Amino acid sequence: LFRYSKQSLNVRGAFLHVLSDAVGSMGAICAGAVMVTTGWYRADALASIFIGTFILVSSWRLLRESLGVLLEAAPSGIDVAEVESAVRAVDGVEGVHDLHIWTVTSGFIALTCHAEVTGSRDVQQVLAELCQMLHQRYGIRHVT
Structure with a gap:
């Protein structure tokens, strides 16, 4: 144990x-x-x-x-403002709002937000880049 x-x-x-x-x-x-x-x-x-x-x-x-x-509180080791800045820094993301981060269960962190994507970028490609970046940097395993 x-x-x-x-x-x-x-x-x-x-x-x-x-x-x-x-x-x-x-x-x-x-x-x-x-x-x-x-x-x-x-x-x-x-x-x-x-x-x-x-x-x-x-x-x-x-x-x-x-x-x-x-209570679906933000995980103690994650700075929400820093995550929002990282999402905004991804190429093709113009804006971010309604950002929520919470722990579903031990070791399983989820994120949901509305990311505004420029018309020149493929939305699915931007989503894939966001998912990969959030998982690698912050350990966030579920992104919508």
Whole structure:
């Protein structure tokens, strides 16, 4: 799971669940050992606070990224203004409006926009150039 946890939110969630279970079990075992050997019963509360903090922090990161996908927010690593400038720079593109970029799922970024193409250029050729450029520069895999 660890190897693929950076590529998919679903796998990352499963990995964090397994890791949280392991940390919880280790915390309970360690706290139990401390209580049995020393009689210090606050070890249980201390372990619980540590485990709860670990789960809260790791879940918050996953939740924040998941909400970005659900709300169709622009991916954090992509500057929309820069993408718009790059689209305008393609030969044959006169104007760009209604530009939207969002993450469909982990690693799958989509873009939609209205690009005004000069009459002298073939629209399909300009679209192919845009698709190739956006995929190579920004990792955008779906363009309309």
